[in-house]
Amino acid sequence: MFRGIDDVDWASMGHAYTDSATDVPELLRGLASDDPERREIALDGMYGAVHHQGDVYDSTVACVPFLFELIANPSIADRGAVIGLLSSIAHASDEDEWDEEEAEAFAEFDEDQHEEWLRHFFVARDLVRERAGAFLGLLGDPDPGVRAAVPGALARLHPDPVRVFGALRDRVPVETDPEAARSLARALGTLAGRHPAELGTQAVSVLKDLVSGTPDPQLRMTALARLAHSAPGELPPDTAEITLDVMRLAREADELGPPPAAPERPRTDTLISHVRELHVEHRRSLDLDDAADLLEELHTELRDRVDLRFPLLVGQLGSPSRRQRRHAVSMAGRLLTGWRAPDDEPVLALARLLADDDLRLQKEVLSELRYLAPVAHRVSEGLAAYVESWEGRPLETDTVFRDMAIGMAFEALALQGDDRIVPALTHVLEVVELPEKLSRWLEALGREAAAPLGPVLHDRLARLDHRTPSAELDGLIEALGTLRHAESLPLLTRILDEAEAFRTTREVLDALRAYGPQASEAAPLVRRLWEDGALADEHRIHVAHALWALTGEAERVLPVVRDCLRSRTWSQWYAALNLTEALGRSGAALAPTFHEMLAEGHTPARAAVGLWQVTGETDETLPVLLTEWSATPAQRPAIAAGLADMGPAAAPALPLIRTELASSRRHNNDDSTGNMRYDVLTDVALQKDCRRVLAGFGERIDTPVR
Numbered sequence: 001m002f003r004g005i006d007d008v009d010w011a012s013m014g015h016a017y018t019d020s021a022t023d024v025p026e027l028l029r030g031l032a033s034d035d036p037e038r039r040e041i042a043l044d045g046m047y048g049a050v051h052h053q054g055d056v057y058d059s060t061v062a063c064v065p066f067l068f069e070l071i072a073n074p075s076i077a078d079r080g081a082v083i084g085l086l087s088s089i090a091h092a093s094d095e096d097e098w099d100e101e102e103a104e105a106f107a108e109f110d111e112d113q114h115e116e117w118l119r120h121f122f123v124a125r126d127l128v129r130e131r132a133g134a135f136l137g138l139l140g141d142p143d144p145g146v147r148a149a150v151p152g153a154l155a156r157l158h159p160d161p162v163r164v165f166g167a168l169r170d171r172v173p174v175e176t177d178p179e180a181a182r183s184l185a186r187a188l189g190t191l192a193g194r195h196p197a198e199l200g201t202q203a204v205s206v207l208k209d210l211v212s213g214t215p216d217p218q219l220r221m222t223a224l225a226r227l228a229h230s231a232p233g234e235l236p237p238d239t240a241e242i243t244l245d246v247m248r249l250a251r252e253a254d255e256l257g258p259p260p261a262a263p264e265r266p267r268t269d270t271l272i273s274h275v276r277e278l279h280v281e282h283r284r285s286l287d288l289d290d291a292a293d294l295l296e297e298l299h300t301e302l303r304d305r306v307d308l309r310f311p312l313l314v315g316q317l318g319s320p321s322r323r324q325r326r327h328a329v330s331m332a333g334r335l336l337t338g339w340r341a342p343d344d345e346p347v348l349a350l351a352r353l354l355a356d357d358d359l360r361l362q363k364e365v366l367s368e369l370r371y372l373a374p375v376a377h378r379v380s381e382g383l384a385a386y387v388e389s390w391e392g393r394p395l396e397t398d399t400v401f402r403d404m405a406i407g408m409a410f411e412a413l414a415l416q417g418d419d420r421i422v423p424a425l426t427h428v429l430e431v432v433e434l435p436e437k438l439s440r441w442l443e444a445l446g447r448e449a450a451a452p453l454g455p456v457l458h459d460r461l462a463r464l465d466h467r468t469p470s471a472e473l474d475g476l477i478e479a480l481g482t483l484r485h486a487e488s489l490p491l492l493t494r495i496l497d498e499a500e501a502f503r504t505t506r507e508v509l510d511a512l513r514a515y516g517p518q519a520s521e522a523a524p525l526v527r528r529l530w531e532d533g534a535l536a537d538e539h540r541i542h543v544a545h546a547l548w549a550l551t552g553e554a555e556r557v558l559p560v561v562r563d564c565l566r567s568r569t570w571s572q573w574y575a576a577l578n579l580t581e582a583l584g585r586s587g588a589a590l591a592p593t594f595h596e597m598l599a600e601g602h603t604p605a606r607a608a609v610g611l612w613q614v615t616g617e618t619d620e621t622l623p624v625l626l627t628e629w630s631a632t633p634a635q636r637p638a639i640a641a642g643l644a645d646m647g648p649a650a651a652p653a654l655p656l657i658r659t660e661l662a663s664s665r666r667h668n669n670d671d672s673t674g675n676m677r678y679d680v681l682t683d684v685a686l687q688k689d690c691r692r693v694l695a696g697f698g699e700r701i702d703t704p705v706r
Helices: 024-031 036-050 058-071 079-089 100-109 111-130 144-157 161-174 178-194 196-213 217-230 239-255 271-286 290-302 306-317 322-338 345-355 359-371 377-388 405-415 419-428 438-445 447-463 471-483 486-498 502-530 537-551 554-565 570-600 604-615 621-631 633-644 647-662 680-695
Strands: none
Touching: 024 036, 024 058, 036 058, 036 079, 058 079, 058 111, 079 111, 079 144, 144 161, 144 178, 161 178, 161 196, 178 196, 178 217, 196 217, 217 239, 217 290, 239 290, 239 306, 239 322, 290 306, 290 322, 306 322, 306 345, 322 345, 322 359, 345 359, 345 377, 359 405, 377 405, 377 419, 405 419, 405 438, 419 438, 419 447, 438 447, 438 471, 447 471, 447 486, 471 486, 471 502, 486 502, 502 537, 537 554, 537 570, 554 570, 570 604, 604 621, 604 633, 621 633, 621 647, 633 647, 633 680, 647 680
16 A cells, blocks of 8 residues: 655655654554554544644645545545545535635735645645545445445535435435434535535435435434525424424334444544543533434524424423433523523423422523523412422532522522512521622612612621622622612721722722712712822723712713723723713713714724714714614614614614514524523513614514513
């Protein structure tokens, strides 16, 4: 093998770690070794140096012919991994999209090196694609690992997609290896998505046949996911029912016992081996199986098809299999925080799992209900019953209150604004560590309902050393400010006078501004801080906000607000925006600053909102707000709050408002991957403000906000 390998001038080439690639021939020979450990070490070296983090070097290009020689030799093991390496070198990702932004950023860093990098990349890609015909002969290879690796490479690299489709279609009925069969389905979906005019109808037909005809539940799930990705309009209307039936089959197969274990891989001191072990341990810790992976893939590909996803989720949550229910709980968190449910059934189905006797499952449910509190009021009775029954449950030892099931239930009820929790919370706050988000609890409960907590929090604060900053000190000050507990004003004023760290000073200032003129006794101290020439610039905005809230002296604080609006420090800029909102028309002198921000394109949405707040002017601000509504979805809550107060001037925004309320996707859902949870509270606020806008024009929506 490897004729001519020693004739290559490896010394003149390089890779990630050296300007001389003389070690590459040994890596290639290692890939052909009979020793599985040596093969793994060689593969790790290829990914770690020759194809480091996806980069392509001249030595990478020189390897391509020898890698094809490897996969053509049936006596060599682990050829599927080599096919995967070739696909990666040719940039055959699932999307196969060229990242222009990344390329341009690299070019700005080093233009000459960028050109060389691009040249190697394109040469390697073209070299692999020119030889991709070799993959066709491997579709029937005796090695199932090869058969599993080949379809994806063909679908992404072969220049004749029609020929590839025919070969894949013909292979489907005779493929016996489950993973290779799923690889065929994925490749057919890739072809359907890339070549819809030529192959879409035919590939979709094969996928639909797999959905309806194959007895392998995992293959059916794979075909459904590929349909959802490449031809969502072709999904059968009973997709949820089909999927739940597939999950039933998977559950029944699981009850028959575990499948035969895959051949154990060698344990080597390589990154590949380490990552594989981490992956196995991660799956074991989450009790994951292939069916769970495929179900998650299907959910991901269904995206905004909530007409299918929510019925599917409800079915998952009601599964007889505890494993499937646990996986459904995590999916419920992702789905319900990222999309607006059509009704309350999904969150009710989630809460019903609190009746399960598995404490771990209960805590997973409660964790999600904390995220979902603003839209989970229908489950408050079940949560209250759960709290009331706690005395009969086993105690959790060596666990902080926040991470105990009872602590999580307290938080979920408080964040729902259920004041039934207040009497119990009064006693709990005397003995447990301060909840991290206590002020959020109090805001949700409301000042009046949460007022009985004031004395408890006051006493805790009075016992602390005010000169030593701590999270508990910060949290208690913030909580008392949220409650505006009148009896705590002298204590807060004393802390402000004695504080040695500005961290504590800032917390007291923010609390005092919540009291407003009620805290006028602290005004002399705040003025003294204001006049302190040693005060750092980044702290002055906090003093300014408190000074205005206590005294109404707008003219004194406007210069600081103006400077902070121009700041590139996010915290100062954001604090200035908050003070601008509070100032309202008293901040009219800030208008030129907002005009400048708009002219420069500096945070245009917030600049337009700020300009409207201080002037009430809509001719300039409204067009910007309408543009930014689509351009920066994260700013929609701030924009909608402004529109809701504009009255008839907001009429041009009505189409956008109606579209937002009709959308199933939460405004802040940016399709982030992973175990993501979105902020439901801001989305609920957005929906409420959108409804306020419509109500101003006589349009009312009576359904609950979800």
